Amino acid sequence: MKITVDFEECLKDSPRFRATIEEVEGDVCELESKLDKLVKLCIGMIDAGKAYNAANKQFVNGIRELAQQSTKDEVIESSLTKFAESLQEMINYHTILFDQAQRSIKIQLQTFVKDDLRKFKEAKKQFDKVSEEKEAALIKNAQAPRNKQHEVEEATNILTATRKCFRHIVLDYVLQINVLQSKRRSEILKSMLSFMYSHLTFFHQGYDLFSELQPLMKQLGGQLDQLVVDAAKEKRDMEQKHSTIQQKAALQDVTELESLPDCRNFSAWRSTSDFSNDDTKLEYNVDADNGIAMEGYLFKRASNAFKTWNRRWFSIQNNQLVYQKKFKDNPTVVVEDLRLCTVKHCEDVERRFCFEVVSPTKSCMMQADSEKLRQAWIKAVQNSIATAFRDKGDEGEKLDRKSSTSTGSLDSAGEPKERPLKGESALQKVLAIPGNTCCCDCGQPDPRWASINLGITLCIQCSGIHRSLGVHFSKVRSLTLDSWEPELLKLMCELGNGVINQIYEARREELATRKPQPGDPRHEVEAYIKAKYVDRRFVRRPSDEELRNKVVSLSKQEKRLSSSSEHLPPRPPPPTPKLRPGQSVKSADSGIQNSADGSREMLAKTPSNNSLTDADAAESPPMPMPATLPPPSPCKEMVFYEPKEYSSGLQLYWAACARSLPDMSEALAHGAEVNWVNTEDDKRTPLIMAVQGGSLVACEFLLQNAGNVNQQDAQGRGPLHHATMLGHTGQVCLFLKRGANQNAADIDEKTPLTIAVDAANADIVTLLRLAKMNEEMREAEGPYSQSGDETYQDIFQDFTHMASNDPDKLNRYQQYDPQRP
Incomplete structure (x- = not known):
């Protein structure tokens, strides 16, 4: 090993040593500059390579699209497809090459600069410092007066100590210099050798790839001559066809000139003919x-x-x-x-x-x-x-599936956490429901559209007709192109074509009305859909006795839903809202505990056992409770009082509490007002009762059907108040996303945020404060601001997925005491 600086020479601290040190330091400084430049050039090369790869990938995609466009020409399609595959492999090889360059040049040399050169600089700082101290000690020792013994001794002692320190540090400094000079060769050569080997591998792979492609290229070269001959033949055929059409047009012009009337009768002839020539x-x-x-x-x-x-x-x-x-x-x-x-x-x-x-x-x-x-x-x-x-019906469906694949990959690829379902995922879950594999209105197989407020699947023709009805009748969404929130997907799985057709086609056979079939004229399908959903011609209206039995059955069903989990351990009860004298109300969280609706409404679940006939409703068994549900609250039992009048609004009211979406759909089909107010029960609405019942999906269903998220009861409390009091985090998140007024105060001057803070519910406090902050940000940005802060949207999306798919993570409930100051 060649020693750059002599150890013996450094102890003498001679001018030769100082000159050598100065030369080494200048060399190291220049080395650092060159290495930094090389690393920056490497980074630029890698960035340019990535840009080249991106442009090359677009070019390859263009070749693939050209091949797809040439499906009728087997030679062009197969050749372009093979070329695109080979070029894509070369892009992959380029990517590997740039990754290797980043590891061998950028990372290794940056490590050498940051570690070894940094140690050298630190040693140089210590050496410069001790050199100055030694120089000062020598000067002080030389200036000590002869007649002052104590100053002489002090200067001598300082000089001795400084020399010892200098010898120690200068030896370390020389060692660091020699080690650096030796290591620089190995690090630089190692880095460059690795980079060159990566190039060798890259060109070997490219050679092997194109060696396999060479026979095809030679074959195509041999076919080019025949292709030129075929092109010339096609040109002659086109010219002959062109000549024929010209002759035909000239003959027609001559015929028209011969058939023209004289000038006197021209106006009358022109009027009676009424541009018949143009019509032809x-x-x-x-x-x-x-x-x-x-x-x-x-x-x-x-x-x-x-x-x-x-x-x-x-x-x-x-x-x-x-x-x-x-x-x-x-x-x-x-x-x-x-x-x-x-x-x-x-x-x-x-x-x-x-x-x-x-x-x-x-x-x-x-x-x-x-x-x-x-x-x-x-x-x-x-x-x-x-x-x-x-x-083109089948072609349209194929285009939908193709588009869903490409757009879905942008939404899901590379995302570590769950996002709203899109494309085939939502399609598979919705079509898994019995009856959903065909269009609800015409029976067309393999539907790709859905009405989210009705909970049915549609073909493309019926979806267009549903759109023309207006969103107050049907809200259409694509099963493959649109994103699907968990609660909306569960809503679709709770209903389905079978359930809705039992309601909206109950009297179709009785009225001897033919249901459209695939391929029927559009106007016939449109007339049937309007009669079905707008006029509700086929809905069976219940008698007063049937309506009474339905409402009583739903009130009893709510009790069964609560009592079916009594074997589970209890948890702190939610608050009981203020009641009229003599009335007791059960504020049922129904085992969801902060979770909106927990795991009860599973995505794979078929429509519930709640039937649409009164007899079946009276005989229906209790709804099973999944073992994954959190413990229910031992609340007071909700007492059913005989109302003054039974109505479809009352059915919707109790069906929302019982979490029965089929009965809620039936009530709306019978003409129930979605925002119906129960004047005999604190002016509560079905949406408030859905909160009390604890079902996120029931809330979503009412909101999709124009439920008012801010309608208050007699206590001045809206759905957001009740969800906050019961600790239903998922429902709070849903209402805030649907525009609930978080600043509204009840008759006790309590806002949802005040209630959440009093109950020490950290999750709901976080959601309310984030929503308020996002609202203030939008107001500050003006009327042309975007939909909101991305962090706010991400957090709300995470809460939505957690409440729907993993409710146990939100089990941090604190009981709210309304008497608490």
């Missing part, structure tokens, strides 16, 4: 080679405030209605999917020959040049809708 050209052709079933000029009314009319070139192609201003302009889509729209005449406007195409999201007013042209366009749109349903 605009004939609907679904089998057109260019995919355009209909095209021509129409006037379009703008959607701006001036309602101006502009002439545009319209066409029906690929199941869409589009228009262009100029040939080079990209077509503007008026209707993305004709299966979701209707077309009708417009006689209430000043202009003639107008018609309107209406979709679930917008409408478009257009004007033809004549009545025949208007009829032709209306017929073309109607035929396109029918053709799309007949020929």
Whole structure:
């Protein structure tokens, strides 16, 4: 080993030693600068490589898309697919190469700079310090006067001690220098050798990969000559077809000139013909080679405030209605999917020959040049809708599944914690419910849409009709494209097509009404759906006695739900709200304890045993309680008093308390008001009773059906007050997300936050304070602020999943004492 600095020379502290030290320090400083530069260049190279990989990956995706577009050409499709696979492998090899560069160059050299060079700098600082001290001691010793013995002795002692310290530190410093000079070679060579080996591996892998691809490339090279010949033949065929069409057009022009009347009768002829020549050209052709079933000029009314009319070139192609201003302009889509729209005449406007195409999201007013042209366009749109349903139904479902795969991966890949279900996950859970594998209204297999407030699955045609009914009747959501919150997914699993059809089609066979089948005309399906959900023509209205038995049965069922868990150990009871004299109320947490509804409403669960007939309701056995439920509260039993009048609102009221979604759906179908007020029970609403019953899903069902989250009872308490008093963390989270007013105070001037603080419920206090802070942030940012802070949204999402899927984590309940100051 070559010694850069001599140990013997360092003890002399000679000028030669000082010069050597200065040279070494300058060399080390330059080394540090070069290594820092090399590491930065390596980082830049890695970043550029990652950008290259990203661009290359997009290029490969473009090749794959081109291959998918060329499915009819087997040679192009198979060749491009193979090329894309090989290029993707090269991208993977590049990724490995850059990872190896990061480990061998960046990490190793950074470690050498941070560790070894840092030790050298620390040793240099000590050496410089002790050198200064030694120099000062020598000067002081030299300046000590001869006649002052004590100063001489003091200077001598300091000099002796300083020299000993200097010898110790200078030897350590020289050792650090020699070790550094030796180690620098091994570290630098080791790092670079590893980097070069990674390149060797990269090029070997690329060579092996393309060696396997070489036979295919040679085969394609041999086929190119034949491809050139085939292209020339196709060109000749096209030119011949072009010539034929030109001759046909010229012959037609001659015929039209010969058939023209004289000038005197031209106006009358033009009036009686009514642009028949144009009508012929605009004939609907679904089998057109260019995919355009209909095209021509129409006037379009703008959607701006001036309602101006502009002439545009319209066409029906690929199941869409589009228009262009100029040939080079990209077509503007008026209707993305004709299966979701209707077309009708417009006689209430000043202009003639107008018609309107209406979709679930917008409408478009257009004007033809004549009545025949208007009829032709209306017929073309109607035929396109029918053709799309007949020929493209399966294709639409495949596109839904393809889109759900790509978008779902963005939402779930790489996420360590559970997020709202999307794509196939939500689809599988909802379709697992009996009856959900076919459309609820027409029986089309494999539905991909759902009505979340009704709890049913729909095909794409019926979903478009449901959208046109309005959100007060049906709220449509995609099972594959949209995200699904846990409580909403459980709502779907609690109901299902079988349960809803028992309610809304109870009298269909009695009325001898035919249910639509897949492939039926759209107008027939639309008429049936409106009769079913808007007019509720097939709902069986209960008699007064049947309604009374249903309400009594639900009140008894609530008792069975509570008594079915009496064998479990008790927990601190929640508070009992203020009551009228002589009334006792059971504030049932029903074994959920801070959890919204715990594990009772499992995702895989089929609709509950609550039947829709009074006889079955009276005979139904107690609802089983899962073993995973937390202990229930030993609350006072809720007493049922004979009401003055039985109504569907009262059925909804007790069904919400009993957590029976089928009976709640039945009550709404019978005309119950979702915000019905029980004037005989402190003006409570069904939503408040759902809180008392402890079911998060029952609350979600009422909110999806326009339940008022801020409606208060006689005590001035809304659903958020009651959920806070009972310690139902999941329900508190749900109400805050649905816009509950957390600043509302009851007659005792208690807000939900005050109640949560008094009960020492840390989870609910956290949620309320976060919601308040988020509201203040949005107000401070102004009317154009975003939906809220990301941290706030993440925390609320975590609470939602915890309350629905792991309620035991929220078992930190403290009893709220309403008498507590």
